[in-house]
Amino acid sequence: MNFLKRLPAAALALAALFLPAAAQAQPAGPRIGYVYPAGGKQGSTFQVVAGGQALTGATNVYVSGSGVQAAVLEYVRPLTQKEFMDLKEKLKDLQEKRVASLKTNKKRGGTAAGPWTDADDKAFAEIKKKLLNPPIKFGNPAIAENVILEVTMAANAEPGQREIRLGTPLGLSNPLVFCVGQLPEFSQKAGKAVQATKFNREPGASAARAEMRITLPAVVNGQIMPGAADRFRFNARKGQRLVLATAARQLIPYLPDAVPGWFQATLALYDAKGKELAYDDDFRFSPDPVLYYEIPADGDYAIEIKDSIYRGREDFVYRITLGELPFITSIFPLGGPAGAQTSVELKGWNLAVTNLTVDDKDQAPGNHPLSVRKGEQVSNLVPFAVDTLPEVMEKEPNNQAASAQRVTLPVIVNGRIDKPGDTDVFSIEGRAGSEIIAEVFARRLNSPLDSVLRLTDAAGELIAFNDDHEDKGSGLTTHHADSYLRAKLATNGTYYLYIADTQHQGGPEYAYRLRLSAPQPDFALRVVPSSVTVRGAGAVPITVYALRKDGFTNEITLALKDAPRGFTLSGGVVPANQDQIRLTLSAPSTQAEPIDVTLEGRATIQGRAVAHPAVPAEDMMQAFAYRHLVTAQELKVVVNNRWMPRTSIRLLGESPVRIPAGGTVTVQVATPSSGFSERVRLELSDPPEGITIKDVSPSRDGTQIVLESDAAKVKPGLKGNLIVNVFANNGPGTVSTKPKAKMTTKRAPLGALPAMPFEVVAK
Numbered sequence: 113m114n115f116l117k118r119l120p121a122a123a124l125a126l127a128a129l130f131l132p133a134a135a136q137a138q139p140a141g142p143r144i145g146y147v148y149p150a151g152g153k154q155g156s157t158f159q160v161v162a163g164g165q166a167l168t169g170a171t172n173v174y175v176s177g178s179g180v181q182a183a184v185l186e187y188v189r190p191l192t193q194k195e196f197m198d199l200k201e202k203l204k205d206l207q208e209k210r211v212a213s214l215k216t217n218k219k220r221g222g223t224a225a226g227p228w229t230d231a232d233d234k235a236f237a238e239i240k241k242k243l244l245n246p247p248i249k250f251g252n253p254a255i256a257e258n259v260i261l262e263v264t265m266a267a268n269a270e271p272g273q274r275e276i277r278l279g280t281p282l283g284l285s286n287p288l289v290f291c292v293g294q295l296p297e298f299s300q301k302a303g304k305a306v307q308a309t310k311f312n313r314e315p316g317a318s319a320a321r322a323e324m325r326i327t328l329p330a331v332v333n334g335q336i337m338p339g340a341a342d343r344f345r346f347n348a349r350k351g352q353r354l355v356l357a358t359a360a361r362q363l364i365p366y367l368p369d370a371v372p373g374w375f376q377a378t379l380a381l382y383d384a385k386g387k388e389l390a391y392d393d394d395f396r397f398s399p400d401p402v403l404y405y406e407i408p409a410d411g412d413y414a415i416e417i418k419d420s421i422y423r424g425r426e427d428f429v430y431r432i433t434l435g436e437l438p439f440i441t442s443i444f445p446l447g448g449p450a451g452a453q454t455s456v457e458l459k460g461w462n463l464a465v466t467n468l469t470v471d472d473k474d475q476a477p478g479n480h481p482l483s484v485r486k487g488e489q490v491s492n493l494v495p496f497a498v499d500t501l502p503e504v505m506e507k508e509p510n511n512q513a514a515s516a517q518r519v520t521l522p523v524i525v526n527g528r529i530d531k532p533g534d535t536d537v538f539s540i541e542g543r544a545g546s547e548i549i550a551e552v553f554a555r556r557l558n559s560p561l562d563s564v565l566r567l568t569d570a571a572g573e574l575i576a577f578n579d580d581h582e583d584k585g586s587g588l589t590t591h592h593a594d595s596y597l598r599a600k601l602a603t604n605g606t607y608y609l610y611i612a613d614t615q616h617q618g619g620p621e622y623a624y625r626l627r628l629s630a631p632q633p634d635f636a637l638r639v640v641p642s643s644v645t646v647r648g649a650g651a652v653p654i655t656v657y658a659l660r661k662d663g664f665t666n667e668i669t670l671a672l673k674d675a676p677r678g679f680t681l682s683g684g685v686v687p688a689n690q691d692q693i694r695l696t697l698s699a700p701s702t703q704a705e706p707i708d709v710t711l712e713g714r715a716t717i718q719g720r721a722v723a724h725p726a727v728p729a730e731d732m733m734q735a736f737a738y739r740h741l742v743t744a745q746e747l748k749v750v751v752n753n754r755w756m757p758r759t760s761i762r763l764l765g766e767s768p769v770r771i772p773a774g775g776t777v778t779v780q781v782a783t784p785s786s787g788f789s790e791r792v793r794l795e796l797s798d799p800p801e802g803i804t805i806k807d808v809s810p811s812r813d814g815t816q817i818v819l820e821s822d823a824a825k826v827k828p829g830l831k832g833n834l835i836v837n838v839f840a841n842n843g844p845g846t847v848s849t850k851p852k853a854k855m856t857t858k859r860a861p862l863g864a865l866p867a868m869p870f871e872v873v874a875k
Contacts, residue, residue, distance in 0.1 A: 329435025
């Protein structure tokens with residue numbers, strides 16, 4: 113790191129003790145906003161452009177799974193205005209030198225060697241190449257830097273979605289989706305950086321790219337630029353049942369600086385005369401459009417893809433798979449019981465089978481991908497739910513209380529709102545004081561149903577109602593259309609549960625799984641970020657989110673599972689009734705390659721010990737404001753070994769630290785020298801409001817930190833972790849010209865102390 117070269121010797125020694133701060137506290141870490149193309153064919157070698165920021169010095173590429181290798185070829189960043197002008201001046205000087213050289217050679221009859229050299233010729237060509245990319249004054253810095261990669265896919269590489277990350281001296285980048293395909297691939301030329309002012313343009317405002325001719329089946333790759341549309345032409349035969357499936361939001365789920373927060377692709381099919389045959393801007397509730405169309409006559413056809421409001425930029429990346437390919441549009445039922453076989457009805461295009469037996473004998477509860485094959489081609493993946501509760505099928509007629517289907521709790525009902533305006537009714541025998549949960553799984557299982565639930569007593573009196581219920585574990589969902597209600601029953605007797613579509617829609621694909629049971633307290637976990645960089649023998653903050661279910665409130669203990677030697681957690685407890693905790697992951701002094709790390713959470717639920725994995729995720733922003741936890745395939749950790757530690761820093765005394773509400777507490781920290789506190793600055797990272805560092809001073813054992821709480825802002829019982837960031841003071845800085853301004857001190861981030869568990873207590 114360059115800043116370390118500017119530190120005084122004492123501070124440089126301290127720098128060896130710490131790691132870079134967490135991603136939240138270190139925005140300078142590497143990030144990639146897109147890769148293009150976002151995949152390739154088995155058995156091929158091709159180039160990929162990765163666009164992002166802080167990618168200087170990128171040397172490594174990591175692709176999840178096996179069979180895919182990648183290497184860095186080149187790093188390219190946009191020129192600054194000064195660099196551009198300096199290069200123009202150098203080019204001018206070289207041009208003058210070349211003219212003078214030609215004149216000299218001419219006077220000498222062309223026989224004498226002029227001053228123009230091979231090195232001049234090489235420099236002239238290089239400068240001309242660089243000047244082809246002038247500065248983008250208002251471009252998006254988040255995707256301004258490019259790394260050119262060469263990717264090689266083995267012929268037997270498993271098809272499907274992978275994750276790709278870049279490694280730089282600053283650490284490991286975030287992951288992006290990268291696909292291994294089976295079909296021939298066609299790619300438009302990579303788009304050039306555009307100014308932010310041109311992000312949205314009228315149709316046709318950009319120069320149209322030449323129509324590309326392809327052969328079926330195929331995958332086509334492209335980037336939509338402002339105001340543009342990409343077209344691909346192909347020959348098709350009468351009777352071919354074509355599927356045209358777009359992946360755009362699937363590749364980059366959320367754009368932080370664009371409304372609605374993703375590339376909203378539209379897809380159209382045209383005949384040879386330019387007549388539109390089919391069009392879509394989504395697939396049911398998914399923003400990525402899918403067309404299926406039976407070709408009416410032999411001849412040429414074309415597809416066109418664009419953004420619905422003519423936006424465009426390098427990160428508007430897409431892949432369209434087209435051909436007579438198997439595609440599942442719906443299944444029924446949407447799941448089945450663990451430990452058993454389930455007969456599933458399939459609907460779709462070009463399917464080799466319409467019924468499938470799913471064997472769940474060895475499947476754990478949860479959602480599992482389901483697909484079918486047609487020859488060598490694999491269909492799209494659809495989720496199939498597995499649960500441990502008893503299951504029944506919904507039976508018609510049951511659309512009124514008088515004909516309600518009687519069910520015994522606990523149960524999962526597999527049903528369908530099979531026509532517009534349909535309502536399914538179930539009768540339940542309840543006991544006074546008991547609680548009932550009704551939860552719909554439909555939208556989360558790719559059903560178009562927008563459910564609504566009503567619970568009434570025998571007289572028809574409404575007891576509980578719910579339309580939409582947010583599931584924070586469904587990070588790709590923006591309309592949480594599945595319903596959930598919880599009610600306490602007042603008397604013994606019969607109760608009725610009504611389920612319908614709130615839009616009064618219906619059909620065979622409007623399937624659901626309805627859980628009816630007493631509360632089943634449980635939890636799921638997400639750990640953020642999914643790419644972690646930690647300095648050797650240091651610690652880095654990470655965040656774990658607890659997704660509590662059915663009123664579960666207990667404490668959750670976090671630990672590393674099968675942890676590689678030297679990796680430890682500090683502060684690994686999610687307090688009761690809290691939904692998240694920041695903790696720290698510590699690493700050994702050396703680790704040659706990035707490794708996969710697994711976190712696990714344990715809790716006691718109704719007397720039973722329960723353990724669940726913490727699923728890796730990225731905290732992604734949508735359209736300037738909304739945040740989503742989008743799951744990743746791996747929690748990848750890289751250890752930066754450039755500066756080695758000399759000793760460890762640890763908390764002395766009892767843990768957790770008890771902070772009096774409205775008072776102070778002194779914390780002793782073992783540090784390498786008595787001068788530690790004078791050479792660094794300590795700051796709390798995202799502490800609870802009302803908790804601050806009042807003082808830092810040397811002590812006999814190292815350093816003491818005085819923590820203070822504001823009784824008006826924190827109350828007894830508050831628990832969590834305090835993360836302390838460390839900065840090296842680097843001598844006097846600039847002095848403000850404003851009245852009464854104090855001299856500032858330059859500082860360089862050194863890292864974070866291990867997480868400090870705390871509890872606020874009565875004074």
